Amino acid sequence: MRGLLVLLAALFAAPLIAQQTMPPAPYAYRQLDDPAQEAAAMKLMHTLRCLKCQSQSIADSDAPMAGDMRHQVRSRIAAGEDPEAIRAWLIERYGDYVSYEPKVSATTWPLFVAPVALLLVAGLVLWRRLRLRKTT
Amino acid sequence: MRWWWIPLGLFALFVGLAGYQLSQPKDEFVHSAMIGKPLPSFALEPAFEGLPGASDADFRDGKPRLLNVWASWCLPCIAEAPHLEALRDQGVEIIGIAIRDRPEDVAGFLARHGNPYVRIGADDLSEVMLGIGSQGVPETFVIDGEGRITYQHMGDIRASDVPVLLEKLREAGA
Numbered sequence: 001m002r003g004l005l006v007l008l009a010a011l012f013a014a015p016l017i018a019q020q021t022m023p024p025a026p027y028a029y030r031q032l033d034d035p036a037q038e039a040a041a042m043k044l045m046h047t048l049r050c051l052k053c054q055s056q057s058i059a060d061s062d063a064p065m066a067g068d069m070r071h072q073v074r075s076r077i078a079a080g081e082d083p084e085a086i087r088a089w090l091i092e093r094y095g096d097y098v099s100y101e102p103k104v105s106a107t108t109w110p111l112f113v114a115p116v117a118l119l120l121v122a123g124l125v126l127w128r129r130l131r132l133r134k135t136t
Numbered sequence: 137m138r139w140w141w142i143p144l145g146l147f148a149l150f151v152g153l154a155g156y157q158l159s160q161p162k163d164e165f166v167h168s169a170m171i172g173k174p175l176p177s178f179a180l181e182p183a184f185e186g187l188p189g190a191s192d193a194d195f196r197d198g199k200p201r202l203l204n205v206w207a208s209w210c211l212p213c214i215a216e217a218p219h220l221e222a223l224r225d226q227g228v229e230i231i232g233i234a235i236r237d238r239p240e241d242v243a244g245f246l247a248r249h250g251n252p253y254v255r256i257g258a259d260d261l262s263e264v265m266l267g268i269g270s271q272g273v274p275e276t277f278v279i280d281g282e283g284r285i286t287y288q289h290m291g292d293i294r295a296s297d298v299p300v301l302l303e304k305l306r307e308a309g310a
Contacts, residue, residue, distance in 0.1 A: 022236040025261045051166050051271050064236060065272055068262035093269035095169045 027074035028067030034078075041074045044083040047100045048073070048090065057100065168269030168277075168288045175203075175283045176267040180257025183232070184239040186246070190231050190257030198281035200308035202228055202301065204253070205265055207235045208245035210273040216292035220252035223298060228305060232256035233264050235273055276301065280308035 032038040045059035052063040058070055069090075076086050090098045102108050179191040195201055204220060206213045220230055232253040234242055242256065259265055268277060268285060278287035278301065287304040289297060 022238065022260070054164065054166075065262060065265075068236075069266065071261055072263070072266060090266075091169075093168065093170055093266065094166055094271075097166055 022064075024064070024067045025071035027071040027078075029070075030074075032074055032078055037077050038074075040083055041070075041077045044077070044086060045070055045073055048087070049098050049100060051094065051098065165290045166271050167290070168271075168285070170269040170285050171288060173285060175279060175285060176264070178257075178264045178267065180233065180259055180264065183234040183237060183256040183258040184242040184246075186243065186251075187253060188255050190233065190255045192283055194231060194255060195279045196281070196283040198309075199229065200278065200280045200286075200305050200310045202230045202305070203268075203277040203279050204230050204232050205235060205270050205273055205275040205277075206232055207237050207273045208241040209237070210235075212292035213245075213274045214249055216274055216294075217249040217252070219293040219295060219298055221250050222295075223293075223301060224252040226302060228302070228310075229254050233259050235259050235262055235265055278304045278308050 032041060042059060046057050048058045048069065050056045050058045050061035050063055050066040050069070052065045053061050056066070058066040058073070073086055076089075077083065087099055087101075096103070096105070096108075102111060104112055175192045175195055177192045179193075180189045182189040195203070202223065206216075224230060230252050232255065234256050237258060237260075239258075242258075246253075257264070265272070270277075270288075271290065274292050276289040276293060277285050278289075280286050286308045287301075289301060293301065
């Protein structure tokens with residue numbers, strides 16, 4: 001019975017959040033006055049994951065949490081913080097998953113090595129073929 | 137063995153891997169990376185007139201507590217309300233952080249579903265929520281007597297989670 005209730009509650013949770021009457025955070029939808037700062041904020045926001053709607057960036061999402069994250073990014077950039085420092089601040093809290101820009105680490109190095117290795121193999125195969133064709 | 141077995145084998149490997157991943161249940165939880173780290177400093181205004189606000193200093197007097205991230209507009213929070221009260225009845229101090237909420241809504245929720253809190257801070261910009269690596273409401277953190285985060289419970293607290301939280305509080309020194 002309780003499980004059913006929770007399920008029912010979950011069904012109504014999303015529309016309710018959409019109906020929240022609280023105004024969004026000041027910088028959720030407002031751009032920074034300085035165009036250069038706004039551009040830096042935009043660039044960063046496009047590479048941060050919305051944790052409520054996980055295939056979107058916080059720049060693309062209308063979830064209230066994404067708005068609050070945009071407010072964090074914009075107000076920190078307005079205060080002169082470096083975009084990569086803000087990314088690091090979020091990664092410290094949510095792990096690498098929050099960033100769409102993978103960094104080389106113990107688990108991600110194959111991502112960077114695999115394409116180079118494939119290119120090398122392809123080049124080698126091509127080179128041998130061309131050489132064979134020339135000699136015959 | 138012919139050479140073309142290699143790319144075919146690789147292809148089959150990729151298909152197998154993708155198929156396996158697709159058949160796995162999706163885990164939407166992003167766990168906080170702040171376990172074992174101290175609470176960030178914060179000082180929140182009271183969420184309504186009935187209780188004081190909350191700051192990180194409230195967690196640093198030697199007694200482990202629960203930090204409950206919730207909101208009056210959050211339906212799973214209604215489901216967990218009786219279990220928070222059960223925890224309070226066992227002597228657990230619960231400090232609430234109300235996300236993007238209005239004082240009248242907070243008061244209404246507590247009047248209807250009970251009030252297990254000793255303090256509730258109003259987090260209108262989700263600053264504390266982001267600061268502790270919380271993904272949203274409802275979530276409950278165990279904080280030890282020095283203000284360090286030792287455990288995170290994601291989603292609403294069910295009856296079966298109450299003993300787990302009590303055990304985690306004991307581990308934190310309660």
